[in-house]
Amino acid sequence: MFRDLFQKKKKYATIPSQRWSNEPASDxxxxxxxxxxxxxxxxxxxxxxxxxxxxxxxxxxxxxxCSNCGYHMRLNAIERIVMTVDEGKFTEMDAGLESIDPLNxxxxxxxxxxxxxxxxxxxxxxxxxGEIDGHPVMLAVMSFDFFSGSMGSVVGxxxxxxxxxxxxRGLPLIMFSTSGGARMQESIISLMQMAKTSAALxxxxxxxxxxxxxITDPTMGGVSASFAMLGDIIIAEPGALFGFAGRxxxxxxxxxxxxxxxxxxxxxxxxxxxxxxxxRKDMKSMLGDLLDYHTGKGGF
Amino acid sequence: MAGEMPFEMPLVELRKKIDELKQFSQDKEIDFTxxxxxxxxxxxxxxxxxxxxxxxxxxxxxxxxxxxPTTLDLIPLIFTDFIxxxxxxxxxxxxxxxxxxxxxxxxxxxxxxxxxxxxxKDNIARFFGSPHPEGFxxxxxxxxxAEKFGRPIVTFIDTKGAYPGNTAEERGQSEAIxxxxxxxxxxxxxxxxxxxxxxxxxxxxxIAVGNRVLMLEHAIYSAISPNGAASILWKDxxxxxxxxxxxxxxxxxxxxxxxxxxxxPEPQGGxxxxxxxxxxxxxxxxxxxxxxxxxMDAEALVLxxxxxxxxxxxxxxxxxxxxxxxxxxxxxxxxxxxxxxVADEDSxxxxxxxxxxxxxDSTDALPH
Numbered sequence: 001m002f003r004d005l006f007q008k009k010k011k012y013a014t015i016p017s018q019r020w021s022n023e024p025a026s027d028x029x030x031x032x033x034x035x036x037x038x039x040x041x042x043x044x045x046x047x048x049x050x051x052x053x054x055x056x057x058x059x060x061x062x063x064x065x066c067s068n069c070g071y072h073m074r075l076n077a078i079e080r081i082v083m084t085v086d087e088g089k090f091t092e093m094d095a096g097l098e099s100i101d102p103l104n105x106x107x108x109x110x111x112x113x114x115x116x117x118x119x120x121x122x123x124x125x126x127x128x129x130g131e132i133d134g135h136p137v138m139l140a141v142m143s144f145d146f147f148s149g150s151m152g153s154v155v156g157x158x159x160x161x162x163x164x165x166x167x168x169r170g171l172p173l174i175m176f177s178t179s180g181g182a183r184m185q186e187s188i189i190s191l192m193q194m195a196k197t198s199a200a201l202x203x204x205x206x207x208x209x210x211x212x213x214x215i216t217d218p219t220m221g222g223v224s225a226s227f228a229m230l231g232d233i234i235i236a237e238p239g240a241l242f243g244f245a246g247r248x249x250x251x252x253x254x255x256x257x258x259x260x261x262x263x264x265x266x267x268x269x270x271x272x273x274x275x276x277x278x279x280r281k282d283m284k285s286m287l288g289d290l291l292d293y294h295t296g297k298g299g300f
Numbered sequence: 301m302a303g304e305m306p307f308e309m310p311l312v313e314l315r316k317k318i319d320e321l322k323q324f325s326q327d328k329e330i331d332f333t334x335x336x337x338x339x340x341x342x343x344x345x346x347x348x349x350x351x352x353x354x355x356x357x358x359x360x361x362x363x364x365x366x367x368x369p370t371t372l373d374l375i376p377l378i379f380t381d382f383i384x385x386x387x388x389x390x391x392x393x394x395x396x397x398x399x400x401x402x403x404x405x406x407x408x409x410x411x412x413x414x415x416x417x418x419x420x421k422d423n424i425a426r427f428f429g430s431p432h433p434e435g436f437x438x439x440x441x442x443x444x445x446a447e448k449f450g451r452p453i454v455t456f457i458d459t460k461g462a463y464p465g466n467t468a469e470e471r472g473q474s475e476a477i478x479x480x481x482x483x484x485x486x487x488x489x490x491x492x493x494x495x496x497x498x499x500x501x502x503x504x505x506x507i508a509v510g511n512r513v514l515m516l517e518h519a520i521y522s523a524i525s526p527n528g529a530a531s532i533l534w535k536d537x538x539x540x541x542x543x544x545x546x547x548x549x550x551x552x553x554x555x556x557x558x559x560x561x562x563x564x565p566e567p568q569g570g571x572x573x574x575x576x577x578x579x580x581x582x583x584x585x586x587x588x589x590x591x592x593x594x595x596m597d598a599e600a601l602v603l604x605x606x607x608x609x610x611x612x613x614x615x616x617x618x619x620x621x622x623x624x625x626x627x628x629x630x631x632x633x634x635x636x637x638x639x640x641x642v643a644d645e646d647s648x649x650x651x652x653x654x655x656x657x658x659x660x661d662s663t664d665a666l667p668h
Contacts, residue, residue, distance in 0.1 A: 003430055012346070017404045030394075030527075036386055062423065070419045082510070094617075095620045096617050096618035096619055096620040097615050097616070097617050098615060098616050098617075098618060099615055099616075100614055100615055102557075102614040103546070103547070103548045105546055105547075106481075106533070107533075129316035143437075151616050153612075153615045154615045155614035156613055157615060160610065174555070182501075182502075182523040183522070183523075184524050184529050184532060184533075184547075186523075186614075187522050187523045187524070187547045187548055187549065188521060188522055188523060188549070188553075188554060188556065188559055189546065189559070189612060189614060190603055191501065191502070191505055191522070191523035192505075192609060192612040192613075193612070194481060194505060194611045195481050195484075195485070195504060195505060195508075195509050196610055196612060198478060198481035198482045198485060198509075199481070199482075199485035199605070199606050199609050199610070200448060200610075201482060202483075202485040202486050203481045203485070203486075203606065206486065208391075221502070222501075222502060223602045224474040224525070225462075225473070225474040225475075225478050225502045225506075226478050226481060227476075227478070228474070228478070229472075229474045229475040229478040229479075230478050230479070230482055241468045242474070243463030243470065243473070243474060244462060244464070244468070244469060244473040244474045244502065245462070245465070245468075245473070249464050249528075250464045250465055250469075253464050254465050256465055256466050259466075262466065262469070263469060270473070271470045271471070271473070273472050273474075273475060278438075281602065282332065286447065290445060296482060
């Protein structure tokens with residue numbers, strides 16, 4: 001199931017196998033014209049920022065960062081976990097939680113099914129225990145490809161359980177955020193997940209728990225204004241957009257002119273909202289180093 | 301009467317007719333008593349019909365009525381000796397949130413609330429009741445002050461949402477809201493919140509993490525404004541009325557979902573018809589809930605607030621054996637027994653899950 005997922009790269013332009021003949025293509029008449037020129041689908045990807053074409057394998061090796069412009073392409077939760085944890089060191093928890101349609105909201109039930117089909121995920125976050133550079137940690141990793149990473153009951157519950165588990169097991173907590181905000185289709189219940197997750201963090205952090213928040217592109221609204229901004233240490237990937245109200249909302253409501261780099265990680269670093277901006281290739285070692293600082297071997 | 305809503309217009313017109321007839325009968329000295337009595341009867345009937353069936357969309361318009369009482373209108377009618385306190389001590393004083401000291405039946409409390417403007421000039425100064433980070437940070441400061449001196453906290457919620465703008469984003473709107481949620485969760489004094497008008501999104505929730513959350517009868521509370529939802533769903537913000545019905549935003553809806561603990565009745569036709577009656581009803585509820593909470597010690601209050609929000613969420617929980625990267629097991633899992641876990645009864649389940657993990661844990665867990 002997961003392997004299938006890696007081949008579904010609808011985000012990137014692919015170069016399809018094309019016929020070079022001027023005649024209208026018809027499978028019956030020209031079954032084998034220029035078979036050697038055919039390029040398998042998904043062999044190449046195009047950077048959505050600068051347009052550079054990359055071999056997919058090269059891009060994978062480069063952790064899906066454009067070698068030309070440095071654009072950090074969006075990852076789904078599974079890619080992110082594979083990239084972050086030590087090999088084979090991840091045990092998912094609460095995998096069986098699924099959204100229902102508590103408000104009978106128009107179109108929500110169908111949309112949920114569609115999102116599950118398209119992403120291969122059950123909801124917008126995967127949580128579990130893993131190891132990073134040998135340090136055991138609780139992880140919560142969000143996935144933008146499920147319902148724009150929006151937070152409804154399931155995301156709120158899984159994140160809260162992950163925080164509570166970190167508290168009970170005495171583990172550090174690392175959460176990778178990416179989200180369009182609260183899930184509108186669960187209205188007030190979604191909003192309350194902000195309070196729920198923040199309250200769980202308050203308890204965990206007051207008990208001495210270390211929480212590292214990693215903000216990835218994009219993290220907005222209800223997620224940005226709750227657990228994403230409550231890290232003891234907050235890291236963002238280069239170029240990641242994050243903030244409360246999005247550019248379009250601001251432009252439409254108050255017609256304010258906004259700077260080009262508005263709400264990027266760099267903008268937020270400049271305005272004191274972040275500890276650091278860390279390149280994807282350095283993320284794991286940075287997390288490892290930070291965890292190392294908190295292993296409790298203190299005192300002179 | 302002032303501040304009639306469109307749905308009240310039939311009543312207004314009928315009242316006008318009755319008055320005209322009365323005037324006419326006086327002027328011409330003709331006896332229309334029977335006719336007038338019949339119309340009065342009809343009026344009462346219509347009144348009953350209109351006011352007992354106020355729809356979500358109509359409530360949305362009532363909640364946004366410019367003449368609806370604001371925080372500063374209600375404070376002197378509920379509390380005495382209000383002393384306003386200003387500023388976040390970091391950047392500025394956001395007039396979209398007001399706060400300070402007051403006495404409720406002689407007992408000191410800290411009161412904090414969103415403040416809409418009463419006219420255009422006032423609205424501009426107060427950003428139409430949409431706070432910047434400094435507003436939330438002022439609120440946090442006043443709450444911690446209340447905690448230090450053992451005062452209960454009362455908050456009034458009335459905002460379309462946090463201010464959407466460059467200046468707010470630069471100064472950390474997200475962090476300010478998140479921090480407010482985080483700090484409120486830890487407060488060791490009673491917190492009672494009342495949604496008095498519009499409870500819009502994170503900007504509303506930021507001061508609404510209370511042991512008790514109440515709503516005025518016609519107040520609304522939602523994750524996104526019905527206008528915003530309509531523009532996302534149907535690409536048409538003018539379908540806000542339709543969205544309002546779908547989103548379950550009324551006090552009754554929220555009480556049913558156990559998001560709030562009580563509804564404060566409004567005068568017939570809405571809070572704007574009688575400020576004093578509205579204030580008296582709020583005061584009664586505040587006293588009731590604060591007296592109830594007075595019996596709890598600090599730890600119990602924090603736990604009570606935690607549990608209130610912890611149980612909110614609706615989902616199903618399917619039994620799945622989870623081993624990352626083994627697709628076959630995952631597929632099987634979907635066919636396994638389904639168990640509806642409407643969150644509040646799953647604390648047992650939670651501990652069983654975590655116990656299972658404890659057993660498989662390595663012993664070199666990090667201390668923290």
